[in-house]
Amino acid sequence: MSNCPNVVLFLSDDHAAWACGCYGNPDVHTPSLDYLADNGVQMLNAFTPTPVCSPARACLMTGRLASQHGVHDYIGTTDSFDVDYNWMQHETLLPQLFQQAGYETILIGKWHLGQERTAKQGFDQAFAIGPDYPIRHQGRRTWYRNDEPVIKDGLISSIITEEALDYLAHRTSEKPFLLVIGHYATHSPWSGHPRPLVEYYRKKHLEQPEPTTQYPFGMLVNEACDHTREDAVEALCQYYAGVTEIDTSVGAILQELRNQNLDESTLVVYTSDHGLNCGQHGLWGKGNATFPLNMVEQSIRIPLIFHAPNRLLSKQQRTEFVDHTDVFATILELAGIPDTEKKNRNSPGTSFCALLNNTHPRPAGRQHQFCEYGPVRMMRTHRHKLMLFPRTEENLFFDLAQDPLEQVNLYGNAEYQLIIDEMNQAIRAHFSTFSVESNDGVKASLPQYNPHVAWDYYKEYQL
Structure with a gap:
């Protein structure tokens, strides 16, 4: 081409x-x-x-x-x-x-x-x-x-x-x-x-x-x-x-x-x-x-x-x-x-x-996605989705094959614990590799960023 x-x-x-x-x-x-x-x-x-x-x-x-x-x-x-x-x-x-x-x-x-x-x-x-x-x-x-x-x-x-x-x-x-x-x-x-x-x-x-x-x-x-x-x-x-x-x-x-x-x-x-x-x-x-x-x-x-x-x-x-x-x-x-x-x-x-270009041999392509918004982080596969919040009790996990509208939180469900643990580790490894200490959305002091209401909401969560 x-x-x-x-x-x-x-x-x-x-x-x-x-x-x-x-x-x-x-x-x-x-x-x-x-x-x-x-x-x-x-x-x-x-x-x-x-x-x-x-x-x-x-x-x-x-x-x-x-x-x-x-x-x-x-x-x-x-x-x-x-x-x-x-x-x-x-x-x-x-x-x-x-x-x-x-x-x-x-x-x-x-x-x-x-x-x-x-x-x-x-x-x-x-x-x-x-x-x-x-x-x-x-x-x-x-x-x-x-x-x-x-x-x-x-x-x-x-x-x-x-x-x-x-x-x-x-x-x-x-x-x-x-x-x-x-x-x-x-x-x-x-x-x-x-x-x-x-x-x-x-x-x-x-x-x-x-x-x-x-x-x-x-x-x-x-x-x-x-x-x-x-x-x-x-x-x-x-x-x-x-x-x-x-x-x-x-x-x-x-x-x-x-x-x-x-x-x-x-x-x-x-x-x-x-x-x-x-x-x-x-x-x-x-x-x-x-x-x-x-x-x-x-x-x-x-x-x-x-x-x-x-x-x-x-x-x-x-x-x-x-x-x-x-x-x-x-x-x-x-x-x-x-x-x-x-x-x-x-x-x-x-x-x-x-x-x-459908080049042969065709690459496998990525089968997962990571997202972040300040201190909130997410990993999604074709079937599962994990969201981690500053407070553990707010964490979310969905089986999208059974629950595409994201209504049933399975984070505490023992049946999914192995998958949740693996995805949790993957999130931590990903952002450990792709972050700068001073800019890290979880580790950094949030008020240094743009002072919007989202950050005001999270002030109580600072470590």
Whole structure:
């Protein structure tokens, strides 16, 4: 396989795997994503390493875990934060490696790793949403082109799409490009999306997913979750409208690549930072939708699709476990770019390029997944799932083959004790290998991180 000269990476916010037609949802309209999946490689077991925005994005951009790069929660943009602080200044990022290989690198949309009003590390050009909060899906707001404020009025997803199309249509460099597009439409508030799209979903008479299924074992619902969840069916219509907005953008970018005869020389990757609950388990939100923080399937599963005509073996659905640290390594290999910092990176991720091409002999692929969110850690296999909390009495263990909705906690069940012990040891070994002492989510002093309510909740657990 020849390398893919250009790369377009869609990194959407809060877009769960279950909210895509190609992942089995008959209600949501995603023809462009379905096209990518039908004509590319769809990863059916793709996960986020941390189910909240900033850490997940940092994992993809660094190939490292939160306990390595040190960002454990979402980075706020309110007055109590230095919104221009560069949280990645001690890391070598994916776009920096592309720059070193002679690429032009462009970011359009959400970044959420600091540098909100300044040029972005690793990017030659950036057009970013900026720190103004709350963020509404349409209206007048200040964007930042590198470090210059730009006032625009309109639908956020449309503005992001127009900027991306403008770059593709008017680029002057002869260099290959890495274009990162950070869509926001699937993030709360679940309101304010275009009326025709919302009305389309209202007419479907949707039902809230699993409305009677509550997440058990004393977990408290995060009442700070956006109030627009209170009308659950309307909120779901709005969320689906956001999904379709993003899908429309993907289609427009694909068409522009075809118009310029770039479609066969461009790798398109679609993914999101983490998943989301829209009523599942009685929750609205991601890993911080509950206290203690959760690792339910809807929070940790992400869409992940690779599309590169005549370069990848298409029409595949792969079941191997992968996450953002693997995506980091895979994109580099597909572009033919060496990871010059690989030895220092100590990444848990490995390239799965051979899976995308069905190379023989085919690699076995990983059959497990680790996740973390601050002091909470998880291991999942195809059948079992173990979550470890600061207090042992809160630990959870599920047999997903018998209990896919994660309702029956088997942590104290003697029948499963051997499996639980083995998975517990595996979690400890994994994070012993892939952590930095000062950034370790369990060992470090939590208040050194972003002072959000999740950490306030855990203060009583510090060792």
